Amino acid sequence: MHIRDLPHPDPGVPDVRTGGAFLLWLCRAQTGGQLKALFWGLVNFGAIASFPLPVGLAVQAVVDRDGGLLALSGGLLTVLGALIALGGVMLHRAAVTNWITAVARMQQLLARKTTELGSAMTRRVAAGEIVTVSTGDLEKIGWFVEGVSRFGAAAVTAVAVSVALVIRQPQLGVLVALGVPVLALAVLPLLPPATRRADAQREMAGRATELASDTVAGLRVLRGIGGEELFLGRYRSASQEVRRAAVRSARMWSLISAVQVVLPGLLLIAVVWYGTRLALDGTIAVGELVTIYSAVTFLLFPLRHFEEIAQAYSFARPSAKRTARVLAQTRPADGRGTAPATVPAGDLHDPHSGLTAVAGRLTAVVCGDPDAAGRLAERLGGHPPQGDEEDAGEAVPLSAALGGTPLDDLPRDTARRAVLVQDKDPMLLSGTLGELLDVPSSGRVPAAEALGAAQCADVLSALAQASVDDSGDPMRTHITERGRSLSGGQRQRLALARSLVADPEVLVLDEPTSAVDAHTEARIADGLRRIRTGRTTVLLTSSPLLLDRADRVAFLHDGKVVAEATHRELLHRDPAYRAVVTRETDAAPGPPTMRLDEAGRNGRGRPALDEVKTLNTAAQPAVQQIEETA
Incomplete structure (x- = not known):
């Protein structure tokens, strides 16, 4: 394959059982390229290995004063020199390819x-590890793939030279033939400790990369709490x-x-x-x-x-x-069964938790553990x-079911048209606002x-003022990568608007308003x-304002x-639920209370009763509810 033919029409299905199996699969996937590089490597190394012959002939021609033999040796040197140049260039080109x-x-x-x-990728594999794999790890694997063909050519040529020396001059040839394997194998005892030290270095570098990635991602928060120096240390x-x-x-290695x-x-x-x-x-x-002497000198070259x-x-x-571990994460793209490729209708049921989201209704889910949510x-x-989520011994579907059809049995594209999940840290790609909202939708x-609906009026005003083309059109305003030019609440509302535009049959929102007032x-x-009237919506939240709107x-x-x-029913009859929603410090049964910190703010870092009492009439039910519980 040539570089101009990239990307690959089909990268294939990798063998991710182990790291060694993945390397073997990768080399097999490029058999044609490896054979091409091996051929040119044999041309290059073979010409270099043959160089001692005309050199010896030239020396002997001078000793014997044989002009014809000297001319022959000169011609051979010229041909071999051309082959060395051609083989070297083509070997480098094939190996780099x-x-x-x-x-x-x-x-x-x-x-x-x-x-x-x-978004499930970063839940299963640390973001820093993904960065490490997609940058440094790929280069190191590529280095090994590129070196295999050169090593093969060097090994074949070294064996051929040793055999030729034994045939031509048995006394010295046997000495060389016995010495070369000893030289090649002498470093084997040193390789295990060197490999262990290299592995330790790679693991430490990976952890450092993960720490740097997580620190950069949370830099805004770190600056807010004055934690830059701590994480820098x-x-x-x-x-x-x-x-x-x-x-x-x-x-x-030295x-x-x-x-x-x-x-x-x-x-x-x-x-x-x-x-x-x-x-x-x-x-x-x-x-x-x-x-x-020249042949033995050449043998030092393949040893390198x-x-x-x-x-x-x-x-x-x-x-x-590491790469195999990332690629081993699976979600069948074509489904596990013969379910139809149309979006099913009906309730969304999670057999693992027992949750059922009724079709066409707004269902809220309260969970005290954010990771479980x-x-x-x-x-x-x-x-x-x-991992720990798997129910040992229980015959349950691997994922949720929509209308009685497990989502794992649906083709991936169909499942994604049916259910859209917006996690608590949605990603905004760089581009204009219009491009951000240009998503597949109904x-x-x-x-x-x-x-x-996402209350983005102030965001649109800010974007209109920041428009670089003086058009005042917020839809043409450029948004930086990850929305770094916006506040956390603005990013969250734009992501919510994007999800609403998509208008899936089922929309799952994980803490969609945690960063807004x-x-x-x-x-x-x-x-x-x-x-979302007539559509199924699931809210994972503990906000009383959102919970009070849920069916x-x-x-x-x-x-x-x-x-x-x-x-309201759960507030009055379930102390544990009340403790989670009102942020009580314990879950002991008793009259519902609102726990405030020294600043008079609740657990979400916003004013509690004073701010809630100033809500508009649309929020009055929630005000009454909180006043009853406080």
Whole structure:
């Protein structure tokens, strides 16, 4: 395959059982490129290995004063020189092509896996590990793939030269044939500790990358609480550990390099000493001695490729293991069964928790554990339980079912048209606001109506003022990557508007208003209920304002539904539910209370009764409810 043919029409299905299996699959996937590089490697190394022959002939021609033999040796040197140049250029081109196409294949596999899993990817694999895999790990794996063909050519050529020496001059050839394997295998005892040190370095570097990624992602929050220096100190400590691990690893590899220089040098000294004695005795000619010396010198060249492939493998193996772990995350793209490719209608049921979201109704879910709520949202989106979530011994579907049809049995595209999950940290890609809202949709909800329901009027005004083309059109205003130019509440509302424009059959929202004030939250609650009329909506929240708008509220404890009713009914009859919603410090039964901190604010960091009492008339039911419980 040529670089101009990228991307691959089909990157294939990788073997992700182990890191070694993944490397083997990757090399097999590029058999044509590897054979091409191997051919040119044999041309290049074979010409270099043949160079001692005409050199020896030239020396012997000078000794014998044979002009014809000297001319022949000159012609051979010219031909071999041309082959060396051609083989070197083509080998480099083929090897680098293998590197680039291998990295491109892995990038396509990672992109396909990210598309398949969506936001569930970062729930299963740390974001920092994904960054490590998609950057440094791919380069290290590509280095190994690129070095395999050179190593193969070097090994074949070294064996051929050793055999030729044994045939041409048995006395010296046997010495060389026995010495070369010893040289190649001498570093094997050093490879395990070197590999362990390299693995430790890679793991520490991965943790440092994860820490840096998480710190950058939460930089706005860190600045708000004055935590930059604390996390800077943590990253400085982590980076110093990486430096010390890299130094320890470099010491082992420098020792391996020294062995690769000292032992071949000793072999060369032995060959020259023994060959000189044979030449003085008249056993071999001077030209033969020069030829053998040059051949042994050449053998030092492939030995360097043995060291390179060993080092490349030591770095590629942990990288391949991480890559395979990421690619092993699955969600069947074509479904597990023969379900129809149309979006089913009916209730959304999660067999793991027992939650049922009635079709066409607004269902709220209260869960005291944010991680459990995130896992519930993932299952409702059609992703199977992972790890501790799996019910051992229970015959339950792997994911939620819509209208009685498990989402795992639907093709991925159909499942995504049916259920849209917006997690608590939605991603905004760079581009204009119009491009942000240009998503696959039913066409039932215009962008303006969705923006209005999400209370984005102030966001539109700010974007209009920031318009670079002086048009004043907020839809043409550019939004930076991840929406970094916007506040947390603005990003959250734009993401909500995008979800409303998509207008899926089922919309799952995980804490969609956690970053907005109570006034805005009340209006969003009314707009959301109005625009989602006749559609199934699931809210994972503990906000009283949103809970009071829900048709039904389900309370989860230890991942299971333990109570279902309206918000007000649960407030009065379920102390545990009341403790979660009102942020009590304990869940002991008793009269409902609102716990405030020293600043008079509730657990969500906003004014409690003072602010709620100022809500507009649309929020009055919630005001009355909180006043009753406070």
